[in-house]
Amino acid sequence: MTMVHPEKVAGTSSALGLTFKEAVGQRRSIRYYKPWQPVEREKVQKVLEAARLQSCHGNAGHVRKAVVVYRDETDPDVFAGLVDALYNQPQAAQAPVHIYWTIDMAGWEHLRDNLKGLIDAGALTSSYGWSEQFIDEIVLKTADFNVMAGELRFAEWLSAIETGIAIGTALLAAQDEGLGTQLLTGKRQQMADLLGIPDTATVAQIQLLGYAAEGTEAGGQRPRPEFEDLYFDGRWGEALYRDPAVVAELVDAGMIRQAAPLPYRRREIRALAAMFGLPD
Template sequence: MSRRHRVGGTMTAVQPEKAAGTPSSLGLTFKEAVGRRRSIRYYKPWQPVEREKIQKILEAARLQSCHGNAGHIRKAVVVHREETDEDVFAGLVDALYNQPQASQAPVHIYWTIDMTGWEHLRDNLKGLIDAGALTSSYGWSEQFIDEIVLKTPDFNVMAGERRFAEWLSAIETGMAIGAALLAAQDEGLGTQLLTGKRGQMAELLGIPDTATVAQIQLLGYAAEGTEAGGQRPRPGFDELYFDGRWGNSLHRDPEVVAELIDEGMIQEQAPLPYRRREVRALAAMFGLPD
């Protein structure tokens, strides 16, 4: 599939580059990537994931917005099943409650929240001034950082409540993980987030006490259909979003819904008619209970 770009009100197609012997990315539009994303639970354990695709996923996460430009808080350990000591990988799978997909997926990404990342806050803010992102017209200067920002708990999370710092750090890390999920989809990979025994994972991977494992992202080529049974059910639009005041449901325009269906963001809801047969076939292939 070609990547589509809107230029001067028209849609043009640009064919994605493809390295010799390497499966190309899908080249999805943003809306298609959102619409096609699924939690994949069956992977081809025999098909490795190209390192360049992993790098692209990590680059997408690195570039996401972060409070105070404090990108050092969100770090990750990439584990390749075939390159990891068997006992270590078995311990990681055990820490993930021995879920079958954890054994199948060729790559795990252990996303962490490293609270020492906030120690770079002054330098990060100064870097934004140097880059022209924080400007003097809004009052930003090194003096303002030293005398106001770093001394005000509402600005400086390390000077504020620990609970607030952890909450904000989780949000910032979550944004990076969300971008990584969509980047994996764009690269034609299956992906899913898991959780498990964080202490056991940290010990096996040498993660310091300052960092906490947040989520584990599986990567691999899907053994199930990429529809994975259909788009997952979600709460109603009017249950989530309010107009002007909490409780006043925001209107959902059916014409916008129709447009998003056409553009691939909103897709057919699960379960698709063949899903039960697909799951039975996958269970037989992997020797799992039906």
């Protein structure tokens, strides 16, 4: 078990301005929220701003759209339907904010404008062959450049990656804002019907936002596959060396933290179950 300094474990839900490593290390899937404590709109905006600014490898940033639902400002019947679509998971009812992240394939219609904007911004340069003529005659007509000109399945795959990058960033941004967060899935068509989502868009993931009722460590850092089982050195199957000195540095920086379960976790779960009237 990796151990960390006590002060690295005792995070608080109000701590802001984390380093990147701390945000990665402290992020948890929070499953118990304070339903009585609303989330400030400013914090929700900051989470969305961070997602908007993230990488768009396919230059199709318009595919990653989201509907934000504030529990206390939504028609109760609509919100009840959304909770039902999330299989009535207790945290869905507790969390004050839901973000319904979608993949909107209509976003590819903006590809030419997006690329033109990158030329104007100096990101795509003439020294690499970029011009409006190149966009019109090559990119928009060649499957190797414009995935919508080729196999639709590849376009869907790339769109999912684009949206996943935004969602991953939104999770870390929520952590940086002192919020608890988690991703859920559910009955996509039911959610789409309740929220007026068009047929071109598919609900991908639902991100909950709220203040954690459980400790921010949520029982400790979750199990993950071993480093050497995931990353290879030069050739598939040749395990990449994991330097213990780097691990120690990341422990000190707050990215690698004490592994779950923390000694008090079972007692914490029993207390949370009693507070919310749930089985323990």
